[in-house]
Amino acid sequence: MKTKLLFIALFISTFLSAQSIEFTSAELTTAEIGSTITINYKYTIANDGNIYCAINLYNDWTWAANVVDGSLSPAPAGTDMTGSFSFSIPEGTTPAADLTSPFNYKMAIELSDSAWTWLAGAYPAAEINIVPQGALSVDSFTEMLDKISVYPNPSSNMLHIKGMQNLESSRIRITNLLGKELYTSNLNNSKIDISNFNAGIYILTIQSEKKSKSIKFVKQ
Numbered sequence: 001m002k003t004k005l006l007f008i009a010l011f012i013s014t015f016l017s018a019q020s021i022e023f024t025s026a027e028l029t030t031a032e033i034g035s036t037i038t039i040n041y042k043y044t045i046a047n048d049g050n051i052y053c054a055i056n057l058y059n060d061w062t063w064a065a066n067v068v069d070g071s072l073s074p075a076p077a078g079t080d081m082t083g084s085f086s087f088s089i090p091e092g093t094t095p096a097a098d099l100t101s102p103f104n105y106k107m108a109i110e111l112s113d114s115a116w117t118w119l120a121g122a123y124p125a126a127e128i129n130i131v132p133q134g135a136l137s138v139d140s141f142t143e144m145l146d147k148i149s150v151y152p153n154p155s156s157n158m159l160h161i162k163g164m165q166n167l168e169s170s171r172i173r174i175t176n177l178l179g180k181e182l183y184t185s186n187l188n189n190s191k192i193d194i195s196n197f198n199a200g201i202y203i204l205t206i207q208s209e210k211k212s213k214s215i216k217f218v219k220q
Helices: 002-017 139-146
Strands: 020-023 030-032 036-045 049-059 062-075 078-088 103-112 118-122 129-131 149-151 158-162 171-176 181-186 191-193 200-207 212-219
Touching (some): 020 103, 036 049, 036 103, 139 212
Parallel strands (some): 020 118, 030 129
Antiparallel strands (some): 049 062, 200 212
């Protein structure tokens, strides 16, 4: 009887630990009022459920108000499923510099079952500096993105990224044409080993808090 109960407990523990969700895009630290940002995520869930993502106003860590949010319902069951939300920071949002301490802005994402019962969540500690419209210039960042390229293309073993040395707070992800994420990393290495990839066409995306660039490459 004890063995049976232990098996059941281990099964439940394994099942619950399988439910997970995390951000895969670069950590959001700055956002401009009126701008649109893209948030990428990855999750695992045994049965169809729901995903809720938001930028919130907090009093330290206590929720105070919602800035912008979105949901995916249903979120299809699967392992290492990927997706994204696009948020526009509403006009009228109070800039972070005008908040009274300890008020701050943070991201949150939650995974729940079909009845919206919480299963897992990610709550980064990084505060988001929301700035007035027009305060950020994306021109220089766009110019840097335009200079990025990958070589050799096609490639059979090692993929090199050229022109990334001046980028900061960005993230690399590689997906197949079906959107399945195969690789993700902070932008700290100009070489990616793709020797284990199947032959075919892939998409490398460089994502920052301001903008992103996608490049197709061929694995021989």
